[in-house]
Amino acid sequence: MPEKQLLTDLEQIAALSIERGAENDLFMEKVRQLDPAMVDSWVNQLNEKIAPAIDCTSCGNCCKTLMINVTDKEADRLSIHLNINRSNFDEQYMEKGSNGMMLMNAIPCSFLQDNKCTVYESRFEGCREFPAMHIPGFSKRIFTTLMHYGRCPIIFNVIEEMKGMADV
Ligand code: SF4
Numbered sequence: 001m002p003e004k005q006l007l008t009d010l011e012q013i014a015a016l017s018i019e020r021g022a023e024n025d026l027f028m029e030k031v032r033q034l035d036p037a038m039v040d041s042w043v044n045q046l047n048e049k050i051a052p053a054i055d056c057t058s059c060g061n062c063c064k065t066l067m068i069n070v071t072d073k074e075a076d077r078l079s080i081h082l083n084i085n086r087s088n089f090d091e092q093y094m095e096k097g098s099n100g101m102m103l104m105n106a107i108p109c110s111f112l113q114d115n116k117c118t119v120y121e122s123r124f125e126g127c128r129e130f131p132a133m134h135i136p137g138f139s140k141r142i143f144t145t146l147m148h149y150g151r152c153p154i155i156f157n158v159i160e161e162m163k164g165m166a167d168v
């Protein structure tokens with residue numbers, strides 16, 4: 001069977017996300033009825049094939065569109081990396097979310113330059129994890145993962161291939 005062409009065009013992915021809303025709801029229902037361990041093995045297998053074939057440095061869409069939650073420890077680490085004191089760091093880069101957690105205060109992220117993270121070694125956990133396709137428990141996270149289907153080419157392409165496996 002010929003390899004499926006990966007789609008990386010962010011505008012097309014965003015448009016397809018709107019078009020395929022009902023199909024994605026059906027996919028979510030289907031996946032929730034399947035064995036979670038089997039689903040994780042599909043995701044793992046597809047992620048290992050798809051993630052290396054997508055160049056995050058020519059995309060950067062997560063850093064341009066997401067507000068990342070930040071813990072005290074992460075803020076401490078980055079303020080040390082930037083050599084500024086914590087209160088200046090908070091004032092410049094942080095805000096309080098409705099849940100009381102700290103969030104980065106800018107979209108796109110202030111640390112993104114030419115599609116690259118300028119604080120890569122000290123970036124936040126949320127940045128390290130996204131799009132979290134390597135983490136077990138996909139079935140439990142499917143709702144939040146689908147929220148990023150129209151934004152992240154890795155998620156989009158993994159899910160499109162999974163639909164065939166799940167007969168959607
Ligand atoms: S800290 Fe770096 S990886 Fe995280 S959102 Fe900003 S630019 Fe992206």
Ligand code: SF4
Binds near residue numbers: 056060062153
């Ligand atoms: S993780 Fe997804 S949204 Fe972020 S840069 Fe890579 S492909 Fe783009």
